[in-house]
Amino acid sequence: GINAEYGVCCCLSPPKTMETQFRSPYEEKFIELPEPPAPPEGLKRLTDDIEDFYLNGLENYISKLGEHIRTIQSEETARMVRFTKQLEKLKTKSSKRREDAEEDARQEFQQAIFSIRRKRKHYRQMERDALNERRKYLESMEYQKSEQEVLRQKLLKLGALPRNEHAEKDAPSKSAFGPFGFVFFIFQVGLLLAFIGTDFFDFSLSSDSPHNYFLDNVGTNLRLDNTYTFLIHIMVMIFFGFGFLAAWLKKYAYSSIGYTFMIAAFTFQYVFFFNGLWISIYHDHWDDVSLSLTAFIEAAYGAAAVLVTFGAVLGKVSPLELLILAVCEGFLYCLNYYINIRVLEASDPGGGMTIHLFAAFYSIGVTFAMSSAFANQKTIKSDDLNSNYRSDLFALLGTMFLFVFFPSFNCALAPNGTQHRAAINTILGLVTSCIFSFIVSRTFRRKHFDIRDIQNASLAGGIALGSGHSIVIVPAAALLCGAVAATLCVIGNVWISPWLERKSKGRLSDARGVFNLHGYSGIVAGIASIVAIAITGENTLYHEPVGDVFQHSIPDQAGYQSACFIISIGIGFFGGIITGGIMWAIRKGTSGPEPPTPYTDEEHWVVPSNFQRTLKSQVDA
Numbered sequence: 001g002i003n004a005e006y007g008v009c010c011c012l013s014p015p016k017t018m019e020t021q022f023r024s025p026y027e028e029k030f031i032e033l034p035e036p037p038a039p040p041e042g043l044k045r046l047t048d049d050i051e052d053f054y055l056n057g058l059e060n061y062i063s064k065l066g067e068h069i070r071t072i073q074s075e076e077t078a079r080m081v082r083f084t085k086q087l088e089k090l091k092t093k094s095s096k097r098r099e100d101a102e103e104d105a106r107q108e109f110q111q112a113i114f115s116i117r118r119k120r121k122h123y124r125q126m127e128r129d130a131l132n133e134r135r136k137y138l139e140s141m142e143y144q145k146s147e148q149e150v151l152r153q154k155l156l157k158l159g160a161l162p163r164n165e166h167a168e169k170d171a172p173s174k175s176a177f178g179p180f181g182f183v184f185f186i187f188q189v190g191l192l193l194a195f196i197g198t199d200f201f202d203f204s205l206s207s208d209s210p211h212n213y214f215l216d217n218v219g220t221n222l223r224l225d226n227t228y229t230f231l232i233h234i235m236v237m238i239f240f241g242f243g244f245l246a247a248w249l250k251k252y253a254y255s256s257i258g259y260t261f262m263i264a265a266f267t268f269q270y271v272f273f274f275n276g277l278w279i280s281i282y283h284d285h286w287d288d289v290s291l292s293l294t295a296f297i298e299a300a301y302g303a304a305a306v307l308v309t310f311g312a313v314l315g316k317v318s319p320l321e322l323l324i325l326a327v328c329e330g331f332l333y334c335l336n337y338y339i340n341i342r343v344l345e346a347s348d349p350g351g352g353m354t355i356h357l358f359a360a361f362y363s364i365g366v367t368f369a370m371s372s373a374f375a376n377q378k379t380i381k382s383d384d385l386n387s388n389y390r391s392d393l394f395a396l397l398g399t400m401f402l403f404v405f406f407p408s409f410n411c412a413l414a415p416n417g418t419q420h421r422a423a424i425n426t427i428l429g430l431v432t433s434c435i436f437s438f439i440v441s442r443t444f445r446r447k448h449f450d451i452r453d454i455q456n457a458s459l460a461g462g463i464a465l466g467s468g469h470s471i472v473i474v475p476a477a478a479l480l481c482g483a484v485a486a487t488l489c490v491i492g493n494v495w496i497s498p499w500l501e502r503k504s505k506g507r508l509s510d511a512r513g514v515f516n517l518h519g520y521s522g523i524v525a526g527i528a529s530i531v532a533i534a535i536t537g538e539n540t541l542y543h544e545p546v547g548d549v550f551q552h553s554i555p556d557q558a559g560y561q562s563a564c565f566i567i568s569i570g571i572g573f574f575g576g577i578i579t580g581g582i583m584w585a586i587r588k589g590t591s592g593p594e595p596p597t598p599y600t601d602e603e604h605w606v607v608p609s610n611f612q613r614t615l616k617s618q619v620d621a
Helices: 027-032 053-090 095-158 163-170 178-197 213-217 227-245 253-283 293-312 319-343 352-369 371-376 389-411 419-444 451-457 460-464 475-503 514-534 556-590
Strands: 198-200 289-291
Touching (some): 027 095, 053 095, 178 198, 178 253, 178 319, 227 253, 227 293, 227 389, 253 293, 253 319, 293 319, 293 514, 319 352, 319 556, 352 371, 352 514, 352 556, 389 419, 419 451, 419 460, 419 475, 460 475, 460 514, 475 514, 514 556
């Protein structure tokens, strides 16, 4: 056929080697098998988004054949029922007459069934031929698409590509910086200047000193490991775990991992500085921001909160919008942390409420405020909002990084003498959530595992054990928290998120299922911390004074946990709405006449020549 777009000839037929692929071992028995029930009317077929006259004709032909075969099968069933009733009536006759009548009826029945099954076999053969023709045609379309991409790359290198395809996108920018580079440069210069006001504090082991060098940088004998080891574990979680977990989109790996790298590094500096600012406000003592490994851990937690929200808008925001998201959320995270941890003195060592719950509701606020921009964004008929085998393996690798290092994340800032309980309960919660993610996924997915459920729900136990209850509950309660969180996560993936996207017409889409994992698990963590601390009712916790573990007496501490729960949700949701409104305004002011192409690296990255670009013919406004 002639490809009008490039003015070259493309072979519509695939090579002979392609025709032999994807053969079913039961294909030879196809015509002997019955026709399965008709699929639901609302079920989306693989080819529904392909506008091709011949393919649509094939689909309709196959559908009509299926209906006709099911009619024949109904006729066969009705004939069997009639024969059964006929035999029942013949039982009233005498022995000799009954035998003759049964023999006549049996011969008539066998002839009728033979005729019906021969007719069904004929139509099943026609259906098999049509299905084979459909398969070959789809293979030829895929082959032609690959040929077009190869030709496009050659024409691009020769400079012969029409300007309405990718010429403007691939041409070098006239501006040396652009809006993103300029804003990023300004923020980074500001942070560099801010770091002039930081310094190491003096070496001191005195308990009267405002800074204890040994405690803030090394730890004590009552801790599982030194502070530096915990920091490295958390950094591995952030840069490897979150990065690979976000790389599930098949054409967005550069952006997923690259933006995680960029935003985490930027937010780390930003949160470190603002945490120091709030500490100065809290102590009403303005001095240099002190550098310590404990302060770096707190800064890394802020980066984790921003990366959680990044997962919800994955593939739908530009680098400039992502930078604004990091700036706004980083500031609000520090404010939320200051109110709940420093002022109210709630117990949340693993950030179950101040990180995960806060970021989950923040993501809802952002997507809600950006809903009009997301709804007007172009949808990709090639289904770029999807994964492939390799990208899902990358995401599963990220899950395993997070799984292994989650105990360090939850116990790094736990009070002295409680780290081992926080770590042990986190491990138990993670193990249980992993097991339940497989059990519940296979149950709700009709005897199949879904890799997305495993990637998310297996981490739910770590989040559910991220608050103050992890240092007071018994192991059985930790197992229960992990099981409940994993179950809620899978239920969200299977039913709640699809329903929400359908009702909102795609406006509240959550690209990575952030709320299913961090939202529900954060709610479990918050409620569990309130209940567990409220019912403890002891002056000592495992023979450790309550004053060494919590800043308030029991059950007063449960009230402060409740306040932390509510404040984290409120600041997260309403802060997300404000941030989403700013991002929406930036998009309106910086976007061109056509909205950016989502879920693909080609929009903002230099991609290899063999990258499968999204052609204009594949984009539907």
